[in-house]
Amino acid sequence: MEIRFSGSGGQGLLLSARILAAALTEAGLTVAQSNAYEPVSRGGLSRSDLVIGEGEADYPLARRLDVLLILDEAAATVSTGLLTPASLVLCDAERVTTPPQGPFRTLCLPFTETARTLGNPRVTNIVALGALTAQASICPPEQLLAAIVAQTPARFERLNREAFAAGLAMGATEPA
Template sequence: MAVTDRTELRLAGAGGQGLILGMQILFRALGLEGKRAAQSQSYEPTSRGGYCYSDLILSRDASDYPLVTGLDVIAALSQVGIERSLPFIKPGALVIVDERLVETPPTGPFKLHVLPLSERAAAIGSPKVANIIALGAMAKLSGVCGRDALEEAVRLETPPKFADLNLAALKEGFALDHLALADA
Protein backbone atom coordinates (compact mmCIF):
# COMPACT_ATOMS: atom_id res chain seq x y z
CA MET A 1 0.00 0.00 0.00
CA ALA A 2 1.41 3.35 -0.97
CA VAL A 3 1.22 6.21 1.47
CA THR A 4 -0.73 8.99 -0.21
CA ASP A 5 -1.03 12.70 0.60
CA ARG A 6 -3.30 11.65 3.48
CA THR A 7 -3.46 8.17 5.00
CA GLU A 8 -5.89 7.40 7.82
CA LEU A 9 -5.29 4.53 10.26
CA ARG A 10 -7.22 3.14 13.24
CA LEU A 11 -6.74 0.61 16.02
CA ALA A 12 -10.22 -0.27 17.30
CA GLY A 13 -11.61 -2.55 19.96
CA ALA A 14 -12.46 -2.38 23.63
CA GLY A 15 -11.09 -0.32 26.48
CA GLY A 16 -8.15 -2.00 28.18
CA GLN A 17 -6.67 -3.49 25.00
CA GLY A 18 -3.88 -0.92 24.71
CA LEU A 19 -5.21 0.69 21.53
CA ILE A 20 -4.21 4.21 22.50
CA LEU A 21 -0.70 3.09 23.44
CA GLY A 22 -0.43 1.27 20.11
CA MET A 23 -1.13 4.42 18.14
CA GLN A 24 1.15 6.48 20.39
CA ILE A 25 3.93 4.06 19.47
CA LEU A 26 3.15 4.38 15.76
CA PHE A 27 2.97 8.17 16.11
CA ARG A 28 6.43 8.21 17.73
CA ALA A 29 7.83 5.87 15.05
CA LEU A 30 6.55 8.09 12.25
CA GLY A 31 8.15 11.08 13.96
CA LEU A 32 11.45 9.19 14.13
CA GLU A 33 11.17 8.69 10.37
CA GLY A 34 10.55 12.42 9.89
CA LYS A 35 6.92 11.99 8.81
CA ARG A 36 3.98 14.25 9.71
CA ALA A 37 1.16 12.75 11.73
CA ALA A 38 -1.70 13.65 14.04
CA GLN A 39 -3.01 11.17 16.62
CA SER A 40 -6.36 11.16 18.43
CA GLN A 41 -8.45 8.73 20.42
CA SER A 42 -11.89 8.17 21.86
CA TYR A 43 -13.29 5.79 24.41
CA GLU A 44 -16.55 5.20 26.20
CA PRO A 45 -16.68 6.23 29.86
CA THR A 46 -16.33 2.64 31.10
CA SER A 47 -12.71 1.97 31.97
CA ARG A 48 -12.58 -1.51 30.48
CA GLY A 49 -14.68 -3.22 27.85
CA GLY A 50 -16.36 -0.18 26.26
CA TYR A 51 -15.75 0.82 22.65
CA CYS A 52 -12.35 2.41 22.17
CA TYR A 53 -10.31 3.51 19.19
CA SER A 54 -7.22 5.45 18.39
CA ASP A 55 -6.65 7.13 15.05
CA LEU A 56 -3.63 8.42 13.25
CA ILE A 57 -3.61 10.73 10.25
CA LEU A 58 -0.41 10.60 8.23
CA SER A 59 0.02 13.45 5.74
CA ARG A 60 2.71 14.85 3.53
CA ASP A 61 1.78 18.41 4.47
CA ALA A 62 0.18 19.98 7.53
CA SER A 63 -3.28 18.47 7.76
CA ASP A 64 -6.16 20.93 7.77
CA TYR A 65 -8.41 18.37 9.53
CA PRO A 66 -6.75 15.97 11.99
CA LEU A 67 -9.69 13.54 12.38
CA VAL A 68 -10.74 10.48 10.37
CA THR A 69 -12.98 10.97 7.36
CA GLY A 70 -12.21 7.69 5.55
CA LEU A 71 -10.02 4.87 6.87
CA ASP A 72 -7.27 3.45 4.67
CA VAL A 73 -6.08 0.98 7.32
CA ILE A 74 -7.79 -0.51 10.38
CA ALA A 75 -6.89 -3.25 12.82
CA ALA A 76 -9.83 -4.34 15.00
CA LEU A 77 -9.43 -6.35 18.19
CA SER A 78 -13.14 -6.75 18.93
CA GLN A 79 -16.47 -7.13 17.16
CA VAL A 80 -17.70 -3.75 18.37
CA GLY A 81 -14.45 -2.17 17.18
CA ILE A 82 -14.98 -3.26 13.59
CA GLU A 83 -18.74 -2.73 13.57
CA ARG A 84 -18.54 0.88 14.74
CA SER A 85 -15.71 1.61 12.29
CA LEU A 86 -17.36 0.13 9.17
CA PRO A 87 -18.96 3.40 8.00
CA PHE A 88 -15.50 5.00 7.80
CA ILE A 89 -13.70 2.26 5.82
CA LYS A 90 -12.78 3.31 2.29
CA PRO A 91 -13.09 0.94 -0.66
CA GLY A 92 -9.75 -0.81 -1.11
CA ALA A 93 -8.74 -0.26 2.53
CA LEU A 94 -6.58 -2.71 4.46
CA VAL A 95 -8.76 -4.32 7.17
CA ILE A 96 -7.16 -6.56 9.81
CA VAL A 97 -9.32 -8.34 12.38
CA ASP A 98 -8.54 -10.75 15.19
CA GLU A 99 -9.76 -14.23 14.27
CA ARG A 100 -10.91 -15.03 17.81
CA LEU A 101 -12.28 -11.70 19.04
CA VAL A 102 -14.08 -10.69 15.84
CA GLU A 103 -16.57 -13.53 15.49
CA THR A 104 -18.23 -12.11 12.36
CA PRO A 105 -15.61 -10.55 10.07
CA PRO A 106 -16.98 -7.80 7.85
CA THR A 107 -17.49 -8.08 4.13
CA GLY A 108 -17.04 -5.28 1.68
CA PRO A 109 -14.86 -3.79 -1.01
CA PHE A 110 -11.69 -3.90 1.06
CA LYS A 111 -8.70 -6.19 1.67
CA LEU A 112 -9.66 -8.30 4.69
CA HIS A 113 -7.05 -10.19 6.71
CA VAL A 114 -8.27 -12.37 9.57
CA LEU A 115 -5.24 -12.96 11.78
CA PRO A 116 -4.53 -14.80 15.07
CA LEU A 117 -3.56 -11.63 16.94
CA SER A 118 -4.82 -12.55 20.42
CA GLU A 119 -3.81 -16.20 20.00
CA ARG A 120 -0.23 -15.20 19.20
CA ALA A 121 -0.19 -12.76 22.11
CA ALA A 122 -1.15 -15.54 24.52
CA ALA A 123 1.45 -17.83 22.95
CA ILE A 124 4.30 -15.40 23.62
CA GLY A 125 3.27 -14.86 27.20
CA SER A 126 0.63 -12.14 27.54
CA PRO A 127 -2.78 -11.55 25.98
CA LYS A 128 -2.17 -7.86 26.66
CA VAL A 129 0.26 -7.50 23.74
CA ALA A 130 -2.27 -8.24 20.99
CA ASN A 131 -2.25 -4.48 20.32
CA ILE A 132 1.47 -4.55 19.54
CA ILE A 133 1.10 -7.63 17.35
CA ALA A 134 -1.68 -5.82 15.47
CA LEU A 135 0.57 -2.78 15.14
CA GLY A 136 3.36 -4.88 13.62
CA ALA A 137 0.98 -6.55 11.16
CA MET A 138 -0.54 -3.20 10.26
CA ALA A 139 2.87 -1.62 9.63
CA LYS A 140 4.15 -4.58 7.62
CA LEU A 141 1.06 -4.97 5.45
CA SER A 142 0.52 -1.26 4.82
CA GLY A 143 4.16 -0.19 4.55
CA VAL A 144 3.29 2.93 6.53
CA CYS A 145 6.29 2.65 8.84
CA GLY A 146 9.57 0.79 9.00
CA ARG A 147 10.38 -1.90 11.53
CA ASP A 148 13.48 -0.18 12.92
CA ALA A 149 11.54 2.98 13.77
CA LEU A 150 8.76 0.94 15.39
CA GLU A 151 11.25 -1.00 17.50
CA GLU A 152 12.82 2.24 18.68
CA ALA A 153 9.39 3.71 19.43
CA VAL A 154 8.49 0.62 21.50
CA ARG A 155 11.65 1.17 23.54
CA LEU A 156 10.80 4.85 24.03
CA GLU A 157 7.07 4.52 24.75
CA THR A 158 6.85 1.45 26.99
CA PRO A 159 8.26 0.87 30.46
CA PRO A 160 11.67 -0.86 30.35
CA LYS A 161 10.38 -3.94 32.20
CA PHE A 162 7.91 -4.56 29.32
CA ALA A 163 10.22 -3.66 26.44
CA ASP A 164 11.37 -7.20 25.63
CA LEU A 165 7.81 -8.56 25.62
CA ASN A 166 6.58 -5.70 23.43
CA LEU A 167 9.51 -6.13 21.03
CA ALA A 168 8.71 -9.85 20.79
CA ALA A 169 5.08 -8.94 20.07
CA LEU A 170 6.12 -6.50 17.36
CA LYS A 171 8.30 -9.19 15.77
CA GLU A 172 5.33 -11.56 15.89
CA GLY A 173 3.14 -8.99 14.11
CA PHE A 174 5.68 -8.53 11.34
CA ALA A 175 5.87 -12.33 10.94
CA LEU A 176 2.10 -12.58 10.38
CA ASP A 177 2.34 -11.05 6.92
CA HIS A 178 2.75 -14.49 5.32
CA LEU A 179 -0.57 -15.55 6.87
CA ALA A 180 -2.22 -12.32 5.80
CA LEU A 181 -1.09 -12.70 2.22
CA ALA A 182 -2.62 -16.17 2.15
CA ASP A 183 -5.96 -14.61 3.21
CA ALA A 184 -5.87 -11.85 0.61
Protein backbone atom coordinates in the same frame (compact mmCIF):
# COMPACT_ATOMS: atom_id res chain seq x y z
CA MET B 1 -2.99 8.11 5.14
CA GLU B 2 -5.67 7.46 7.74
CA ILE B 3 -5.49 4.64 10.27
CA ARG B 4 -7.96 3.63 12.98
CA PHE B 5 -7.18 1.38 15.94
CA SER B 6 -10.47 0.09 17.37
CA GLY B 7 -11.69 -2.33 19.99
CA SER B 8 -12.55 -2.12 23.64
CA GLY B 9 -11.02 -0.25 26.55
CA GLY B 10 -7.97 -1.86 28.11
CA GLN B 11 -6.58 -3.37 24.90
CA GLY B 12 -3.79 -0.81 24.50
CA LEU B 13 -5.25 0.79 21.38
CA LEU B 14 -4.36 4.34 22.38
CA LEU B 15 -0.84 3.19 23.25
CA SER B 16 -0.46 1.48 19.86
CA ALA B 17 -1.56 4.64 18.07
CA ARG B 18 0.79 6.75 20.18
CA ILE B 19 3.69 4.40 19.38
CA LEU B 20 3.00 4.53 15.65
CA ALA B 21 2.56 8.31 15.78
CA ALA B 22 5.94 8.67 17.52
CA ALA B 23 7.68 6.52 14.89
CA LEU B 24 6.09 8.45 12.03
CA THR B 25 6.90 11.81 13.61
CA GLU B 26 10.51 10.67 14.01
CA ALA B 27 10.46 9.92 10.26
CA GLY B 28 9.51 13.54 9.57
CA LEU B 29 5.80 13.03 8.90
CA THR B 30 3.00 15.06 10.42
CA VAL B 31 0.56 13.07 12.52
CA ALA B 32 -2.75 14.17 14.00
CA GLN B 33 -4.13 11.77 16.60
CA SER B 34 -7.65 11.72 18.00
CA ASN B 35 -9.13 9.33 20.54
CA ALA B 36 -12.64 8.35 21.53
CA TYR B 37 -13.70 5.97 24.25
CA GLU B 38 -16.63 5.20 26.48
CA PRO B 39 -16.25 6.34 30.10
CA VAL B 40 -15.32 2.92 31.49
CA SER B 41 -11.78 1.74 32.16
CA ARG B 42 -12.21 -1.69 30.56
CA GLY B 43 -14.67 -3.09 28.06
CA GLY B 44 -16.21 0.03 26.53
CA LEU B 45 -15.80 0.89 22.86
CA SER B 46 -12.44 2.56 22.23
CA ARG B 47 -10.67 3.92 19.18
CA SER B 48 -7.72 6.03 18.17
CA ASP B 49 -7.29 7.61 14.75
CA LEU B 50 -4.12 8.78 13.03
CA VAL B 51 -4.16 11.16 10.08
CA ILE B 52 -0.69 11.08 8.54
CA GLY B 53 0.85 13.35 5.94
CA GLU B 54 3.93 15.20 4.86
CA GLY B 55 2.58 18.66 5.62
CA GLU B 56 0.03 20.12 7.94
CA ALA B 57 -3.20 18.13 7.97
CA ASP B 58 -6.06 19.94 6.25
CA TYR B 59 -8.48 18.11 8.55
CA PRO B 60 -7.20 16.24 11.63
CA LEU B 61 -10.00 13.66 11.94
CA ALA B 62 -10.31 10.42 9.99
CA ARG B 63 -12.81 10.57 7.12
CA ARG B 64 -11.67 7.73 4.83
CA LEU B 65 -9.69 4.90 6.38
CA ASP B 66 -6.73 3.36 4.61
CA VAL B 67 -6.19 0.88 7.44
CA LEU B 68 -8.61 -0.29 10.13
CA LEU B 69 -7.41 -2.49 12.98
CA ILE B 70 -10.19 -4.18 14.99
CA LEU B 71 -9.31 -6.01 18.20
CA ASP B 72 -12.80 -6.63 19.59
CA GLU B 73 -16.26 -7.52 18.34
CA ALA B 74 -17.64 -4.35 19.96
CA ALA B 75 -15.92 -2.35 17.21
CA ALA B 76 -16.59 -4.72 14.29
CA THR B 77 -19.12 -2.59 12.41
CA VAL B 78 -18.64 0.89 13.87
CA SER B 79 -16.22 2.11 11.17
CA THR B 80 -17.57 0.38 8.06
CA GLY B 81 -18.87 3.65 6.60
CA LEU B 82 -15.31 5.04 6.47
CA LEU B 83 -13.90 2.15 4.42
CA THR B 84 -13.18 2.29 0.69
CA PRO B 85 -12.38 -0.47 -1.80
CA ALA B 86 -8.68 0.31 -1.23
CA SER B 87 -8.92 -0.08 2.57
CA LEU B 88 -7.17 -2.80 4.53
CA VAL B 89 -9.02 -4.24 7.55
CA LEU B 90 -7.08 -6.28 10.08
CA CYS B 91 -9.15 -8.19 12.66
CA ASP B 92 -8.31 -10.34 15.64
CA ALA B 93 -9.44 -13.81 14.56
CA GLU B 94 -10.45 -14.77 18.10
CA ARG B 95 -12.20 -11.64 19.34
CA VAL B 96 -13.87 -10.44 16.11
CA THR B 97 -16.43 -13.02 15.05
CA THR B 98 -18.23 -10.88 12.45
CA PRO B 99 -15.62 -8.82 10.57
CA PRO B 100 -16.82 -6.03 8.28
CA GLN B 101 -17.90 -7.17 4.83
CA GLY B 102 -17.38 -5.16 1.67
CA PRO B 103 -15.17 -4.55 -1.34
CA PHE B 104 -12.14 -3.82 0.88
CA ARG B 105 -9.47 -6.33 1.89
CA THR B 106 -10.02 -8.06 5.25
CA LEU B 107 -7.53 -10.24 7.10
CA CYS B 108 -8.45 -12.02 10.32
CA LEU B 109 -5.25 -12.96 12.11
CA PRO B 110 -4.54 -14.68 15.47
CA PHE B 111 -3.34 -11.63 17.42
CA THR B 112 -4.70 -12.68 20.84
CA GLU B 113 -3.71 -16.33 20.39
CA THR B 114 -0.17 -15.31 19.44
CA ALA B 115 0.13 -12.97 22.43
CA ARG B 116 -1.11 -15.77 24.70
CA THR B 117 1.56 -18.15 23.36
CA LEU B 118 4.16 -15.50 24.19
CA GLY B 119 2.93 -15.61 27.77
CA ASN B 120 0.87 -12.44 28.05
CA PRO B 121 -2.35 -11.56 26.18
CA ARG B 122 -1.77 -7.90 27.07
CA VAL B 123 0.71 -7.64 24.17
CA THR B 124 -2.02 -8.40 21.63
CA ASN B 125 -1.81 -4.75 20.56
CA ILE B 126 1.94 -5.05 19.87
CA VAL B 127 1.44 -8.26 17.88
CA ALA B 128 -1.23 -6.44 15.84
CA LEU B 129 1.09 -3.45 15.36
CA GLY B 130 3.69 -5.80 13.88
CA ALA B 131 1.19 -7.32 11.45
CA LEU B 132 -0.06 -3.86 10.49
CA THR B 133 3.52 -2.77 9.80
CA ALA B 134 4.15 -5.78 7.57
CA GLN B 135 0.90 -5.38 5.64
CA ALA B 136 0.66 -1.62 5.26
CA SER B 137 4.36 -0.68 4.94
CA ILE B 138 3.77 2.51 6.90
CA CYS B 139 7.30 2.84 8.25
CA PRO B 140 10.41 0.69 8.58
CA PRO B 141 9.96 -2.03 11.23
CA GLU B 142 13.15 -1.05 13.05
CA GLN B 143 11.87 2.51 13.42
CA LEU B 144 8.60 1.26 14.91
CA LEU B 145 10.43 -1.14 17.22
CA ALA B 146 12.52 1.77 18.53
CA ALA B 147 9.29 3.65 19.27
CA ILE B 148 7.85 0.60 21.06
CA VAL B 149 10.94 0.35 23.26
CA ALA B 150 10.87 4.11 23.98
CA GLN B 151 7.13 4.27 24.74
CA THR B 152 6.74 1.18 26.97
CA PRO B 153 8.21 0.18 30.36
CA ALA B 154 11.73 -1.30 30.18
CA ARG B 155 10.64 -4.42 32.10
CA PHE B 156 8.47 -5.39 29.11
CA GLU B 157 11.10 -4.76 26.44
CA ARG B 158 11.88 -8.42 25.71
CA LEU B 159 8.21 -9.39 25.59
CA ASN B 160 7.34 -6.42 23.36
CA ARG B 161 10.22 -7.24 21.00
CA GLU B 162 8.97 -10.83 20.75
CA ALA B 163 5.37 -9.71 20.22
CA PHE B 164 6.35 -7.24 17.51
CA ALA B 165 8.53 -9.84 15.75
CA ALA B 166 5.69 -12.37 15.88
CA GLY B 167 3.29 -9.82 14.40
CA LEU B 168 5.75 -8.90 11.63
CA ALA B 169 6.18 -12.57 10.75
CA MET B 170 2.41 -13.12 10.80
CA GLY B 171 1.78 -10.12 8.53
CA ALA B 172 4.57 -11.12 6.16
CA THR B 173 3.03 -14.55 5.55
CA GLU B 174 -0.16 -12.98 4.20
CA PRO B 175 -0.05 -11.56 0.65
CA ALA B 176 0.02 -7.75 0.79
